[in-house]
Amino acid sequence: MNRLRGIALFFTLVLSAYGYRLYDWQIQKFDQFQSRSQSNTLRSEPIRAWRGEIRTRDGVLLATNRLSVDLIYKWKSSKDNRPVVSWEKIRYLAGIKDPVLPELPVGSELTLARNIPQQNLPALYEYVVFQPNLELRERIERVYPQGKLASNLLGYVGETTADDVNSGKYQLGDIIGKTGLEASMEDQLRGVNGLKLTEVDFKGRRINERIEQEGEAGKNLTLTIDSTLQRAAEKALEEGMQDIKRQYSARKDIKEAHGAVVAIDPRNGQVLALASRPTFDPNWFATSPAPPERAAALLSDDSPTINRAVYPYTPGSVFKPSTTNAVLEAFGRNPVYNCPSSIFYGGRAWKNWDRRNSGPMDGRKAIAHSCNPWYFQSSIQGDPVPFSNVLGKRTRELGFGEPTGIELIGEKTGLIPSQDTYKKLGIEWYPGFTLNMSIGQGDVLVTPLQLAKVMATLINEGRKQPVTVIKAVGGKEQPPKPTTQVPGKPWVWNTIKEGMVMTAQSGTSKHMLGPDRFPIRTGGKTGTAQTNARINGKTQYFEHSWYEGYGPIQNPNLVVVAFFEFGGEGSGVALPAVKKVMAAHWKIKLDERLQVVESEDLPGD
Template identity: 50%
Template sequence: MNRIRWLAVTMSVALSVFGARLYDLQVTRHAQFAVQSDNNYQKDAVIRALRGEIRTQDGLLLATNRLAVDLIYTGGPVNSFDKIRYLAGVTPEMLKDGLPIAPDFSKEKEVVLARNIKAENLPALYEFTALQPNLELRERVERIYPQGKLAAHLLGYTREADQSEVQEGYTLGDLVGASGLEYSLQKTLEGRNGVLRSEVTAAGRPQSDRVVDPGKKGSDLVLTIDSTLQRAAEKALQEALPEINAGRAKYNAPPEPLVRGAIIALDPRTGEVLAMASSPTFDPNWFSRTPSPDKKAKANALLSSSLDAVMQNRVVQPYDPGSVFKPSTTLAFVEKWGNRSVQCSPVYHFGGATWKNWAHYSLGTVDARLAIAFSCNPWYYDSAAQNPVAYSNVVSKRIEQLGFGSPTGLELVGEKSGNIPSEGQFSAKSERWYPGFSINMSIGQGDVQVTPAQLALVLNTIINDGRKREFTVLKSEGGKAVPRKPVQDVSGGSTSAFELVKEGMGLTTNNTTRYATAKHILGPNFFPIRTGGKTGTAENALSRRYSYSYTNAFYEGYGPLGSPTFEVVSFFQNGGEGSGPALNAAAKMFAARWCLKLDERHHALPGQTPCLGELSQMHARYGKEAQQEAQAKTATSGQ
């Protein structure tokens, strides 16, 4: 009887354990196993989000997308591999790009068998791979730049997300920006991936598909760039090489193999950049397309030396400015100590040292206006020598207010700030400030470093009588207009010094001003629209070591005088004289803006009618807003 009782107890306990386990599996953990069951026949795939397109303000497509399809081996056995490779269109060129001749079927790993499969091969390949659970035709978004090198440094390029970015939330195969606007505006352009859920058999063969989440396309961008002016800027840079080498030949210097320079042009009324070009340049398609259309060019671009750096956007890199720095130091000096006149002699003596002017003869007596027009170094030497310490501190502080020493507001990560030296800066580092430092600073030499973009910003501030507005390259995002950036009044309460500087820049191109440095190209007898500007020839490390042929060449200009609608800064690293290649490039930009043709001397052909407001609709579009700003400015100044 006891045996029967113990057997009954044992059976009861066993049944209780089985019952509890059954309850746990069927009730307590029902949801968990239901999901696992679904996963046995459901497979999720990524729907790649299309990256936002980028266009110029006049509608030219600069960056777009295309769907590329790759054949992926996901591990395990594969039947009829040779036929699959044939259908995939694998070529010897693809094998050279690192694709495997055959996957290692003994290892469970993912291998790309073919990239960019041709559209005509896809139907047959989709049908064939449907019976091959270890093969996958995977869609990939590829970035395309239809205009090639146009605005390359501004646009930048993309690449596929790496492991570190996958850990941050990206998916393998996602595109991420690597430079330019593609990098700076990654969150705006990237979009959001969707989910495609497929039902598959136990063997992994697909049965049906369902879009769980369609994802979201990235926001489209419309830039402030005008395609006509952008092309003109890039052409002007390349056309300067013969002029640069002709100047170098005068000093028996070897010719340069390529142009290293930059041009930035904008509307001074709005702060909108109309053109931004840098040379040497590159094709963003080299980096975004897989496989690369030109692997050698891509490698050369990435391995360029610091001097030839193809990937470097010279618009936002700092350089010795030379005389294009003078309008700002003139303004700061005149505001603090007033206008003055000096004898513009070939040499200036101070502290036992001799400081030279660019001319080997006297230019007569000059005030601040003519000092700009003639680019008279002795006027600046003498101004700084009166009180070198005070000069450096007053001038450096003032020109930083105008826009030097800080980024310009461009939507580009990596814009450099440059350097504006001063006695205060040196004292903070327990270093001595010598009077000669102030003399060098007065003409944009010594430790002064500014970017072409900063030169354009300070010139813009001067043109607008102390109203400083940060730059932008964005017209709209996702179909919505980008608000204009606010204006900061840095006039200091008076605009008289600004007017004096603008008069001096106007005399730079005045045909009746004897030693004006830009009249031979932009004088009224050579160019029908009156402009103002400043030439600049800056010594740098190479020119101080070797010869004058290595100097940096600058020109900054704007027009029409009285009601400016266009502004440009041109720069050539080791380009010679500012009154040569840089001035000629600026003339080409003025001609492109106002629909003029130039002859071989860079003079406007006679009988032409400038298109002062008809190049595009932007000026008419913003005319009313600009007028309202002018009225507000007048009302404020009258209080």
């Protein structure tokens, strides 16, 4: 009997202990175990949206994506942090050199490893998924297969900042456009992240996955850029260095040419090429960890990230066709003035670039031979101070001093000064300011792209077409942008075009684009703008090199502008660059001396 009572008492105690333990687990610690169970078995992860690709009009891939995975270490709070299990194995798989995990401020996180090799990810997921302090975070990495090609137009991307995340549009690990088209077309290129729920067992092994929310990829862009012409423009910029050295042989500090080449179709305003130099590789900014070239590009005195095609510079004589248009419209006639080596006005000599007396010239010859005295005398005839307002108003109507319409953030609008604009600033305008302004000197500033747009307006007889570099978004062709008509007399438009055609036939560009030098009849204008720069603490004087050209003259389908900062004479540096781009567009073969050796399927004049 006592034996049976002992057995009964033993089982009673055991059952009581189990009952208490069950009560403790199921009742007293229910919330704790329920929370632990849910956090261990169900984990949410973002599905990174693919950023839209960017291609040229002829299908060359300029920007695409790849999926990268980073290992993130998170320090939530002191009580929630636990020792990382299998740390040595995780270190090996992720390629982490430091054996000690750092202690971080509460609520912060640290990226331990970036771009983990794909072959190591399955094993690494098994070790990480069950540990609250570690996260394998997927990240879309931008890739630029063509490297530096059109990089100043494309711009570059970077990781989101705290402000970006707080805006509600982005998550940690997303990328965002920082400059160029990557930034200005951000809303079209970026997608919407999805959400994935992953169920794991108590050992961290994945049991099931389900898509809670479908993501949405960004829209692909097709640019108006022609890859062949873009490469020709960039090559012409690079080769311009040799022409610059011939003019500035004493300058040892010149390492590469600084400038821009722009080509547009004047019929629709589409940008066919937009090149800037110095340049950079956008992969430097997309790759993680950052290569040393990224910091070098940002800190360089050469400023390779500046897009010089939309940056303002003193135009010099390439401004003269617009001045001529303003003079003829204001006077109602085509005045003829003598073109001496200099004229005297206001107690000083106003010089021409040519020391000879070139005889009488009208507006056409003034363009063709770049006669400074014609513009000086026109300004004096119009009464210099008030005539600055006439010049300012007309050149702004043509397209200077305003955005071109291109889909780029950071485009500069330049400066068109006048008595009226100076008066608003409390600055007195002197007569000599107008004389300088008339030849594109003084405070006048224009961008290479503006110059191309204005040339298109002149040859289209006042039809002002906004510039565009976007051909299609998400496979949908973009409609033409609306044009505006600049008022003007037909004979004035024709006179300006005649002057630019004479430039190539018998004027300052005949040695490169004359009838015996180039098979396509073109028009244009050379430009040599006086400027200065501080080098080694001293102010030195230089010249910007410009050329603007178009063709064929009867049915223009191409406008090209070349600009070289501190490049010297326009006819010696910028003009050869334009000839190379024109030859590439019309499939004309040139030899090393830029002589025509072969041409096929030439467009008719």
